[in-house]
Amino acid sequence: MLRLNGMRPPLVAIKGSHTLTTYTMEYKIQTIGVLTSGGDAPGMNAAVRAVTRAALYNNIRVKAVYRGYKGLMDGEVAEFTTQNVSGIIQRGGTILKSARSEEFKTPEGRKRAYDTIVREQIDALIVIGGDGTFTGGRVFAQEYNIPVIGIPGTIDNDLWGTDATIGYDTALNTIVDCVDKLRDTATSHERVFLVEVMGRDAGFLTLNAAIAAGAEAAVIPERATVAEQIETAIGQGRRKSKNSSIVLVQEHAVEGGALAVQQEIEKTHPEYNVRTTILGHLQRGGRPSAKDRILASRMGCAAIQALLDEQRSIMVGIQNDEIVYVPLTKAIRTKKDIKADTWHAMQILCI
Numbered sequence: 001m002l003r004l005n006g007m008r009p010p011l012v013a014i015k016g017s018h019t020l021t022t023y024t025m026e027y028k029i030q031t032i033g034v035l036t037s038g039g040d041a042p043g044m045n046a047a048v049r050a051v052t053r054a055a056l057y058n059n060i061r062v063k064a065v066y067r068g069y070k071g072l073m074d075g076e077v078a079e080f081t082t083q084n085v086s087g088i089i090q091r092g093g094t095i096l097k098s099a100r101s102e103e104f105k106t107p108e109g110r111k112r113a114y115d116t117i118v119r120e121q122i123d124a125l126i127v128i129g130g131d132g133t134f135t136g137g138r139v140f141a142q143e144y145n146i147p148v149i150g151i152p153g154t155i156d157n158d159l160w161g162t163d164a165t166i167g168y169d170t171a172l173n174t175i176v177d178c179v180d181k182l183r184d185t186a187t188s189h190e191r192v193f194l195v196e197v198m199g200r201d202a203g204f205l206t207l208n209a210a211i212a213a214g215a216e217a218a219v220i221p222e223r224a225t226v227a228e229q230i231e232t233a234i235g236q237g238r239r240k241s242k243n244s245s246i247v248l249v250q251e252h253a254v255e256g257g258a259l260a261v262q263q264e265i266e267k268t269h270p271e272y273n274v275r276t277t278i279l280g281h282l283q284r285g286g287r288p289s290a291k292d293r294i295l296a297s298r299m300g301c302a303a304i305q306a307l308l309d310e311q312r313s314i315m316v317g318i319q320n321d322e323i324v325y326v327p328l329t330k331a332i333r334t335k336k337d338i339k340a341d342t343w344h345a346m347q348i349l350c351i
């Protein structure tokens with residue numbers, strides 16, 4: 001834990017407390033832990049690399065934690081040098097592996113994780129992931145008074161307080177590539193193609209990929225009813241005397257996803273030849289785009305700077321190309337809405 005003049009400070013029982021003792025100036029962070037958790041995202045490796053190198057640059061030791069919070073509970077920890085993160089910036093996935101842990105949601109699980117923190121003499125934790133990762137990190141930080149810094153790594157781009165999350169740009173490009181290819185068949189066979197896109201509860205990937213791919217419609221949870229959106233899609237195709245159309249459907253916009261939408265269209269418009277493609281985990285893989293690599297590199301360095309700035313329980317974000325620190329609570333609890341002009345542009349451009 002944080003050491004005062006090389007000595008361990010008293011462990012304060014702060015469970016459930018919101019009035020934390022703030023260890024500030026006197027305590028020097030000597031060792032950080034870094035983990036990736038939740039769904040993997042392209043660019044996570046670039047973030048691990050940046051965190052590691054920025055820490056070492058500042059004479060801070062790095063303990064890499066494998067398999068997210070599960071590995072933290074199980075003590076799967078290895079010390080990293082700069083060589084451990086060589087040759088990974090271009091790789092998708094995460095060299096640290098990832099997991100979703102139910103056990104970490106329990107006080108007993110977090111106690112096991114804390115035992116690892118003490119054993120490994122980790123003073124602060126950097127967690128790379130999305131909403132679930134930050135939720136766990138925030139509770140852990142409160143319970144055990146340990147600085148936790150979040151780096152947003154998720155293809156969903158659904159975290160409030162940051163214009164972009166690591167992996168979003170790459171996933172967007174993957175989706176657009178796939179839709180471009182599907183359009184060839186849609187046009188040749190005069191079909192309606194429904195393309196199911198990931199995003200958890202958010203429509204950022206769906207809407208922006210729809211704009212970039214020139215789709216006829218985007219069905220997203222944040223806007224108009226599914227029925228309305230489908231009518232728009234079919235109507236636009238007809239108005240343009242097109243017998244083919246591409247409709248991007250956010251995975252949770254309708255129960256049953258794009259296949260349920262297909263059934264609905266086949267019922268109401270039997271004249272259409274409909275096919276559904278579920279892009280699935282293809283969207284999470286692949287080499288990160290240059291944009292994601294740069295974002296991850298900046299955010300990784302900023303996470304270490306945040307610790308040097310004595311920040312805790314914050315997410316590193318990017319707004320108008322400037323690095324910002326956002327309280328984890330706000331990042332998790334505030335709903336990030338899609339931009340009105342983006343939705344409007346979609347409506348204009350699909351006529």
Ligand code: F6P
Binds near residue numbers: 039154198199200
């Ligand atoms: O959060 C990333 C994400 O890919 C979501 O878009 C999707 O809903 C979910 O993870 C899928 O999770 P899993 O890989 O556990 O099936």
